[in-house]
Amino acid sequence: MAVITAGRLENGGAAVRLHNLRRTFDDLVVINRLTLDIRAGEFLAILGPSGCGKSTLLRLIARLVEPTTGTVEVTPADLKFHTAYVFQDAHLLPWRTVLENTVLPLELMGTDTAESAARARAALAEVGLAEAEVRYPAQLSGGMRMRVSLARALVTQPKLLLLDEPFAALDEITRFRLDIRLRELWLERGMTVIFVTHSITEAAFLADRAVVLTRKGGGIKMDRRLALPEIRRNELRASPEFGREMEALLAAMEEES
Ligand SMILES: Nc1ncnc2c1ncn2[C@@H]1O[C@H](COP(=O)(O)OP(=O)(O)OP(=O)(O)O)[C@@H](O)[C@H]1O
Ligand SMILES: [Mg+2]
Numbered sequence: 001m002a003v004i005t006a007g008r009l010e011n012g013g014a015a016v017r018l019h020n021l022r023r024t025f026d027d028l029v030v031i032n033r034l035t036l037d038i039r040a041g042e043f044l045a046i047l048g049p050s051g052c053g054k055s056t057l058l059r060l061i062a063r064l065v066e067p068t069t070g071t072v073e074v075t076p077a078d079l080k081f082h083t084a085y086v087f088q089d090a091h092l093l094p095w096r097t098v099l100e101n102t103v104l105p106l107e108l109m110g111t112d113t114a115e116s117a118a119r120a121r122a123a124l125a126e127v128g129l130a131e132a133e134v135r136y137p138a139q140l141s142g143g144m145r146m147r148v149s150l151a152r153a154l155v156t157q158p159k160l161l162l163l164d165e166p167f168a169a170l171d172e173i174t175r176f177r178l179d180i181r182l183r184e185l186w187l188e189r190g191m192t193v194i195f196v197t198h199s200i201t202e203a204a205f206l207a208d209r210a211v212v213l214t215r216k217g218g219g220i221k222m223d224r225r226l227a228l229p230e231i232r233r234n235e236l237r238a239s240p241e242f243g244r245e246m247e248a249l250l251a252a253m254e255e256e257s
Helices: 054-062 098-109 113-126 142-154 172-189 200-206 234-238 240-256
Strands: 015-025 028-038 043-047 069-075 083-086 160-164 192-197 209-213 220-225
Touching: 015 054, 015 192, 028 054, 028 220, 043 054, 043 200, 043 240, 054 069, 054 083, 054 160, 054 192, 083 142, 098 113, 098 142, 113 142, 142 172, 172 192, 172 200, 192 200, 200 234, 200 240, 209 240, 220 240, 234 240
Parallel strands: 043 192, 043 209, 083 160, 160 192
Antiparallel strands: 015 028, 015 069, 209 220
């Protein structure tokens, strides 16, 4: 897998400002009075117990769900093709090859065919799948399918990358590898990343800032900046500073479960 060679891109990310956000489904209040500023280029993890509203919050940011009241402001505003969303399931089209799946967002944007293929190949190389472009999803492991999903998200050069528990179904070693690669890609590209996870370890390993949502009430329990090095390697997982961050996140999560 690639090693970081270049410095971080400046201004590569979108800023997200959530103000007094509220979303209800009938009588159920899922998000309530939630105000949060996410800086351009930040890596934010959103944690919280099952059913607390993490996916709803991510969908609100992606405008897949409308707020009941309050506002979602993304800057720069014209982000139609600059936001990418990665779901827990890879959601690949089984009748298309790896390359054809990866090229899809560019096809939808009407990008020139030759240019699209070149960009899709570059995105596949970035996730270590250059050799697999002619295979079909059924011929891939779960980790490979998720890497295709990541490549498909990266192919449009998004300024805002939203991920909803993307690695939750994978074995731990594959997950650790993808965590490292995602963090590298973030460092290389300077995009804003918002990563939803159940896993305290994954949040602490990946992010620079972690927000823990309350189990009920739709608000924020904790908003913490993580005091950890910029480049993350597996050794970090056994370090005292990692332990300290885990402890703080665990305490907030425990109060909410
Ligand atoms: N479209 C919808 N219609 C009705 N209720 C919904 C809808 N979407 C979400 N909900 C409800 O909102 C609450 C929060 O759901 P959400 O999927 O955001 O939680 P989550 O934190 O992502 O949970 P998990 O960790 O299990 O994925 C749940 O009670 C869910 O049933
Ligand atoms: Mg969810």
